[in-house]
Amino acid sequence: MPEMTQNVKSSPSLASDAASAAPGVGWRFFRNVILKGLILFCLANLLFAGWYPMDELGRITAYNFLFPGRQRLPYGDHPERAYNLSLYNLNAMFASHEISTRAKPANEYRVILIGDSSTWGFLLPVEHTLTTYLNRRAVMTASGKQVRFYNLGYPVMSLTKDLLLLSYAMRFEPDLIIWLVTLESFPNDKQLYPPLVQNNPEPVRQLIQTYHLNLDVNDPSFQDLGFWQRTLIGARRPLADLIRLQLYGVLWAATGIDQDIPHDYTPRMEDLPADPNFHEFEPPQLPASQLAFDVLEAGIQLAGDTPVLLINEPMFISQGANSDLRYNFYYPRWAYDDYRLLMAEASARHRWHYLDAWNLIPGSEFTNSAVHLSAAGSQQFAEYLFPIIQEIIAGGETPK
């Protein structure tokens, strides 16, 4: 190694260290530094706890600026492989989404899709989701507006979670809302279980109070933040999540990947348990009062003049053991049949625009669960939905 230095330089010499330190200062200096540092640290924590600027910080984003917005809301079980992560800051979630790119263009007819993991596109790359297939049709409205679909699904089954996201999404001025639902999202006991709901107690409470939902505003599952959790120290996890969300944006932009899709997975269950129950409900009838139809109604109210297309999403229908008793892992036949009746009745009663697509997709097009579609299944579903959506748009009707 030519010209390599003869001697490795030592770290700064004592003489230069001494010169850099003010003369006469000693251990008292350390004490003062530590004390001042501690005071500043405590003050910063107090200020942070008092202001708790997580909402404001959530709006600061590099998405739609340095790198493209995400095509679905952030969610990730294995962030280091999915280049995506789950967090509870709604501002940050939406700020990273392509819907936040800019103010809605005048020539855009905006359609948002809300729903569960099936809508989000679990086990599907972003180019094979229902929303992407709908967008590929590149249709224009009669008035010359470009129809643009946005995926605002989120992988948990709860209508209250859908309502929370819808309440936030309304600021993006949708022209049409497509709300995909399934019975598993309805039981009252499932409404507050998603961590996204539990960690956004204030907006959820507001929804409960505004729409008089059959839910408890003091439910113990709400994660109300105490003083310590509002300090810088206590909020280090959500703060780190905000930074990680931005950093993963680089890899999202570089790879187009936002989900860790395993090469092989356990397929949806064909042979089913001989269990006739659905949650705590027993045959022969579902108690409508125990299902969150009030949340559905609240969503439609919240949408105001914006038309809402409610869709009972497709599900897997098993032919295996005990399929005479159950349709699939989630649903006993009696419960699901009853649910479809209840949905049809409620839709007719409230004049909701409702589409029952429960048996639309063949069983072979479901992946690891009774509601997760394959790419071909999603495309098939999009093909089926498209003329219906087009009819709504073209007719300019208000399907409520």
Add this chain to the structure above:
Amino acid sequence: MGLIQVLALSLIALLLGQVSRQKWFTGVALIASILSIYWLQPSTPVRNLDFWLPTASVVITVAVWTSTQPAVSAERRQVLASLAAVVGVILLLSLTRYLGPLCCLTASRPPSILLVVIALLPAAGLLALSWLYPGAVSIFSRLALLILLGVFILLKTPPLAQSASAFLRSWSGQSIELANPSDLSWLGFSYLAFRLIHVLRDDQAGKFQGKSLADFITYALFFPAYVSGPIDRWQRWESDLQSRFTLVRSNPEDRFALTSAGFQRILMGLFKKFALADSLALISLNPQNAAQVVSTAWLWVLLFGYSLRIYLDFSGYTDIAIGLGNLMGFRLPENFDRPYLKTNLTAFWNSWHMTLALWFRAYLFNPLTRALRMRPEKLPPWLIILVGQTITMALIGLWHGVTWNFLIWGLWHGAGLFIHNRWSDWMRPRSALIEARPALARILKFSGWMLTFLFVTLGWVWFALPDLPLAWQVFQKLAGY
């Protein structure tokens, strides 16, 4: 090292920095160094290996020291006292297995004390050999060198490490199906081996005069530098050890200044490592994302991310090590000197992992080129440089792991250094001409910086990606294909 470990070690270093009596410092630093290597050793899937590996570090260190000592030593009582202290610490550590959940110094429950005693007995027997056969000390010294190199190769060669893991697993009654090279994650061994080889080579050249076993163990296992260097030389370290007593006793202002500098370095290191490098790790090139990137521009971003990350990570750890050393009254050698700002590759290697480069220069490049120059048939200087640089850089590459990608990375830099050497020779007679034109000099300097940075950054592709076809694909993609 995690944050908690850095904070705890800072506190220990600060306390050690207050010890002014040589005897006390020697004893406490020895115990602290031994305890810390057990504490820092991560857990391994092979049963009890996280206890045996640090134990092996201690045993090897003592063996190397023994093989460097003259046959008759006047300090035998002191040596026995140090050995008793070392054995005592190891036995006490093994006793923590009975503390159950309170046990916190080793990654997993230590083996039984009986097993530890049984394992230490043959080790003690081996050590006694050099006393029993004083005439054979030089043989033991060469044997120790061979053993160190052998273990080094074993650990760094994946198939060998896998076989060793399988052997250890079968020995401890575990499934050999799960054997993996990473099972043998021997924390700090690379740096320990460098220090010990340096001592053995210096001893063989008659340049080593280490007397105190306790000091020697503390030097070899010096906890600030144990995990990731810098690779200090015994002579320099020992002179620091002596001067620190004067510093602690009679120079409070310098002591304060050094402690203050130490804290600054630790804070800087923490920021570099845990805030910057760990964040950049999320957006750095790696085997997973290299195959997934769809655009050339973003691939460059990931590569630059890797380039910065590896510097910040390593120099962050070095800052922490130097800072901890400062708290104890030591001035460990610098390892980095703004390497990415250098305008040629030679300057880069004079400022990147400097103690490693110096080590290879002292113990490989210089002896090798000297031997080549001494050959009866005269070789042209450029050929001597080419051979010397290529072999040195190839071995620096292989030090990271005996795999093709590290070898190619080393050869990449060897070739780069040789080209720069030829370029420098060609430019030398033209230097006056260039200096007369400041604008041209500035352009050349800027071009030199850019080329050096790009060359080093592109070289990281080999370093980051063990899969050669993938690395080649990345090069193609970086070029826009």
